[in-house]
Amino acid sequence: MTFPSPLREVPAEHERSTPGEDTGTLVIGVAGGSGSGKSTVAAEIVRRVGSDRVVVITHDRYYRDLSGLPSEKLIHHNFDHPDALETPLMVAHLGLLKSGRPAPVPVYDYARHVRLPDAEWMEPRPIVLVEGILVLAEPGLRELMDLKIFVDTDPDIRFIRRLDRDLRERGRTVESVVHQYLGTVRPMHLEFVEPSRRWADVIIPEGGFNEAALDLVISHILQTLGADGAAARPPERGS
DSSP, X not given: OOOOSOOOOOOGGGSOSSTTOOOOOEEEEEEESTTSSHHHHXXXXXXXXXXXXXXXXXXXXXXXXXXXXXXXXXXXXXXXXXXXXXXXHHHHHHHHHHTTOOEEEOOEETTXXXXXXXXXXXXXXXXXXXXXXXXXXXHHHHTTOSEEEEEEOOHHHHHHHHHHHHHHHSOOOHHHHHHHIIIIIHHHIXXXXXXXXXXXXXXXXXXXXXXXXXHHHHHHHHHHHTTTTXXXXXXXXXX
């Protein structure tokens, strides 16, 4: 299967000035199956650590633009395969944030399966939280992570959550959600997502409802931030 949309280049003025330059930013990966509660875990980390110290980037933003794909092919498109996402672009953007520079993160329209023309500029912060079902399955992303979390939730609960989300937020039908789940979501989960848990530093059963596990994760993050409340201080603009 071929996937349209080539890798988009990062503008030269936003590239890192020195290869390997790193401000010490803490990068946290949150993975798990679709509907596992990744977003809940991410939101809880932001709430308890402070939104002024965390920037969240979801892997879903990097879906390839399918505006040129005929509707009959779009129906069978595999959105759960790693090749459906422009992960190298995400790696480049994380590199910008780690070096203290803003990144032009894509904005994706899930209902129309297109990438909007205007990106959202994300400012560097002490913590970058990377969330998505495949973020631990991608070596390029794993290499940038300081803490890797896998959210583990029973399949039936995950399916119900996905069904509810797709009906409310993405204009889908029950039939289309079930067809996609059986055709691509479940097979890709077994092939890519579930095996990626072996790379996790922490596995959180039941996601955001596991207070004990979240307490341990938050405690580790706060300890890493240090007494001054920052894992790293980005260089001054123009320096």
